[in-house]
Amino acid sequence: MRAVWLFFGIVVIYFLLHLMGWAGGVVTFFAELPTWGFFVIAGIAFSGYKVVQGVLEDKRTDREFIEQEGQVYIRRIEEERKRRGLL
Structure with a gap:
């Protein structure tokens, strides 16, 4: 059950990031992170x-x-x- 909530949370966070246009910034941040x-x-x-x-x-x-x-x-x-x- 915990995995279901974790998956749901990740989907919601991704949706919000994509909706606000921040998804590209997050990807760039993690790509440049040491x-x-x-x-x-x-x-x-x-x-x-x-x-x-x-x-x-x-x-x-x-x-x-x-x-x-x-x-x-x-x-x-x-x-x-x-x-x-x-x-």
């Missing part, structure tokens, strides 16, 4: 990917922690109700 420039651009893209991946992982971890703490709280409430004889 080899180390490709590595720099790839490093920036990879760094951005890892940042997004880390943020999503942190959100998942936070949700799991909140869910666990919520279960502990519900269990304590149920134990207190049983102790008081309300349930």
Whole structure:
């Protein structure tokens, strides 16, 4: 599914560049770019990917922690109700 979104994004970006007339400038930029420039651009893209991946992982971890703490709280409430004889 990720590949489909990536392909869709590339198509949309190409369409926008072509629509605005910037496609030729982009091609010229990459044709004149030295080899180390490709590595720099790839490093920036990879760094951005890892940042997004880390943020999503942190959100998942936070949700799991909140869910666990919520279960502990519900269990304590149920134990207190049983102790008081309300349930």
